[in-house]
Amino acid sequence: MTSETDKPDAVDGYLAQWATERPDLDVSPMAIIGRVSRLAALLQVRLDAVFAEYDLQAWEFDVMATLVRAGSPHELSPGSLDRSMMITSGTTTHRITKLEQRGFVTRRRDEDDKRVVHVMLTDAGRMVFDAAQVAHLENERRILEPLSEQHRAMLVNSLRALSGALGDDSDATGAVQKHKSA
Amino acid sequence: MTSETDKPDAVDGYLAQWATERPDLDVSPMAIIGRVSRLAALLQVRLDAVFAEYDLQAWEFDVMATLVRAGSPHELSPGSLDRSMMITSGTTTHRITKLEQRGFVTRRRDEDDKRVVHVMLTDAGRMVFDAAQVAHLENERRILEPLSEQHRAMLVNSLRALSGALGDDSDATGAVQKHKSA
DNA sequence: TGCCAATCTCTTGATGTCAAGATAACTATT
């Protein structure tokens, strides 16, 4: 089931401990799910280090990336940001306020629908983001550099399959319904 | 590079947006790193739902799992828990205190070295954990059920390769040095 | 037209986490 060719990692260590302590249990799903969770945490540390060089938090980069990705004029409503970033509306308010204080985004009320706010990236925000993004992508490339082309292709394919198992299709804007298990 | 056989997921959507907005940038690393991060968040929601059925937070399950995994007599020092769980000592203190209040663990000072504390799972804690773990593993199996055996094997192998790229070898007890790149 | 339900943003209070440092206990060297 698991290849013997690769060096055992920390999750292999966990699995071995469980095999000793609870040999009656089948803990094999952890080989996938536990690894995804652990790898995400390890990756985050590496990504944060580069964001810090630009005096940015990962969540600040995230907000700005979402605005840039949206295309010109690089503005979205708080509600759209909620859904894109898998966070609650209170968190979005907080993030926008902080970024506004730093001069990276501005708030503007919609004229037609006065409930709506438009969050727009400022020139200063765009400049910081563009610089950070280049470094961020270099960092990501550096992290993946030890992987063979075959391993990268396998990762993309199998991770996409896992996305499918989780129902994360391409028109899922990012929203996640908590405690609503289909 | 990326297979065309699988249904596009949300990350494919992001990549397409970047291809439109910044065609000059090579954002292909996101196909792996972005997916791992997103999948971890999506998985966490699914795992939390089952923990909630046992009135447990994921971090409570984590602490108890670490103690059980350690083997009889199911006790570890706070420092060991820090390192196993990739959290800071302050967080560990808080977690132990909360679990102690719920009667799931006890603190005991070491007789020989009075700096040291032993955190031990209580019978009540062990009973709750054992029940939750069975449900948790069932949940993980259910999540992975849509995946073919081939996809699962690919996932394990390629994720382990990514562990290797991140230097997460089997004697990495869980400790992560922040901002100490190489 | 007037009102009710839906929509959108923001507020509040609680919680888990971290960084930095305080406190206590041990160890090695003199």
Place this chain on the structure above:
DNA sequence: AATAGTTATCTTGACATCAAGAGATTGGCA
């Protein structure tokens, strides 16, 4: 012994996040 450095745990203050709901605005339907 005495002291300095090391180790282990806990404390403090700041902060990002969430759940729940408040406040404001809009749109549909009587």
